Amino acid sequence: MDTIQYLDDQGRPLRDLPLSPEELLQGYRALRRARHFDERVLVLQRQGRLGVYPPFRGQEAAQVGVALCLRPDYDWLLPSYRESAAALTFGMPISKLILSWRADPAGWGAPPNVNMVQFYIPIATQIPQAAGVAHAQRLMGKDAVVAVFIGDGGTSEGDFHEGLNFAAVFNAPLLVVVQNNGWAISVPTHKQMKVQRIAQKAQGYGIPGVTVDGNDLVAVWSVAREAVNRARAGGGPTLIEALTYRVAPHTSSDDPSRYRSEEETERWLKRDPILRMKNCLLHLGLWSEDQEAALSEALEAEFLAAVEEADQAPEPKPWEIVEQVYQEMQPDQQAAWQYLRGEA
């Protein structure tokens, strides 16, 4: 199976690009914004101002390229924990993401114009639900599309199979985006499965499967756009495998030196999606170092303002832990609620 690519490893266009100059610039800014977020929240984490955090460094293009194809107030995004970049690009405010990774209840939920479900933690559980969300769009007469993310390891789960089969049988408008980042914590992809390409698994469901260079924003964007258009037009689900690499640890608690050498990481760092996109823009004469400096400054200002906003979130009240279990509080929660308020 071919891997779809528009940029070479240095970022030079291999052929005519299917994106406008405005889109290329929009895409690059979104990549940089995601990278800035990832770097800065890791600093917060090291300062003890964030909980456990799963970094996405190196995977920005695979997420940003998909999010940019979706309409945040109409389509739906169901991310797993690795997808802060997709969430950010889709419209989740930085402050909300910080709060979410602080495990602060003020970070739960999404603003009304951002159709995103809270990050999924148990692996692959989002897939059958995404099939249901997508099917619901069709039943309600909408042409909205649902994008759901998963990693290479997640494709071994039963829920991945059941969700894809269900979506395929009912022709649900769904994009299943697999970020094949080489590692499921410590298990490499070649030990996770015997197929050469995760996209081949699509054949088992009778749906299109595409492998794309996940570090090539132009390629991801164009592949995702085609799948979105097909789903919107009633053509059913698509499985997209984005080949990328988790250059960072699994989470802020992980130590990759226990299971891998960093030679491969070094190779992938040279294929960094942001460097490639920047080189592409420079090559096309669309970008300058002055613009780069101005962008960095703007991103830092935006991030600092978001941290300030997040820091102002009120401390959760003890009794909030028994709220939102049911629509109406049931007797057991009521008793606990009174106890936590010091009333019983």
Next chain:
Amino acid sequence: MPTMTLIQAINAALDEEMKRDERVMLLGEDVGRRGGVFLATEGLQQKYGPDRVMDTPLSEAAIIGAAVGLAAHGMRPVAEIQFADYVFPGIDQLFSQAAKLRYRSGGQFSAPMVVRMPTGGGVKGGHHHSQSPEAHFAHTAGLKVIVVSTPYDAKGLLKAAIRDDDPVVFMEPKRLYRAVKEEVPTDEFLLPIGKAAVRRQGRDITLVSYGGSMVETLKAAEEMVAAGLEPEVIDLRTVMPWDKETVLSSAAKTGRLLVISEAPRTASIASEVAATVSEELFDQLLAPPLRVTGFDTPYPLAQDKLYMPTVTRILNAAKRLLDY
């Protein structure tokens, strides 16, 4: 007023709710064209079409998972799991997702869905068609769990479950599907989730049960009455949240509690009821609460009559309480 079996009452409840609200939809294995293996959904696909009564792949995680997605996005899905024993491949979707969606999204999303399933033994179904897994569900906050024992309750509670804004597990004792008939109103009625029914008033002993075991519990109560006793009989109907108020006031009155359920004994609903009554009424009880339950074994393929709480076992336990 027509008389209905339990299965007919369930079919009528689904039909009425689908007629009332076009967001209500059914999904599950063989629920459409065949009308379900027990015929609970008979005739509904012909009436409402394949979009509203979906024959799904053999795929419990997808049935429950897709129902979560459908429920969170405007539909009112009623999923059927063909046997309670087959819910386990879908448990992650039920426990980790349906039950927690409201909580983990800070109330932004919820999963107003029903997962129906035939439950319990007594039909020579063997290990894998006879289990009573209600305690697993009840142990997961975020779910409501109903186990019905009469056609009237089945209709009123299933309709209430479909209208509830939280995920409800609705368990139907398969041995009662066609065993009991009673008058069920065709007029609109709903029963409250979380409220027990007092089947018989009495002052000597409180018998608490639910689901399939209500049959033996009521028979045992009749024998007690014949022997000159006045047992009070409570059908929990909902096991999460269960009706503490009704049980506690009865046990306070009689001073003797016997809980009967065919589910395995350890960490069971019966244990929870007995523990709560002990905690709340310790100094008002005339005897320690007792349980008559299934044994802590897999459901047996042979000799399942020994496994189920029989009238004799119930009467023996009642005698221990009364003689204490």
